[in-house]
Amino acid sequence: MLVGLIRWLFTGHSGHSGDAGARSDSKRHLDILKERYARGDIDRDIYDRMRRELES
Numbered sequence: 001m002l003v004g005l006i007r008w009l010f011t012g013h014s015g016h017s018g019d020a021g022a023r024s025d026s027k028r029h030l031d032i033l034k035e036r037y038a039r040g041d042i043d044r045d046i047y048d049r050m051r052r053e054l055e056s
Contacts, residue, residue: 002046009033009050029054 009029033054037047 002042005036005042006050009054026054 036042
């Protein structure tokens, strides 16, 4: 399940192109990550690790 989430977060599934699309995707991915953490789907360690990867 975690592998699927990571793969989904890092794939270009939105159809955007260029840097503007990448920034938009990154913000959306962070929002999804925050929602998953809030629901309890992932723990703090996974949240922090994935957030750092998305923000880099």
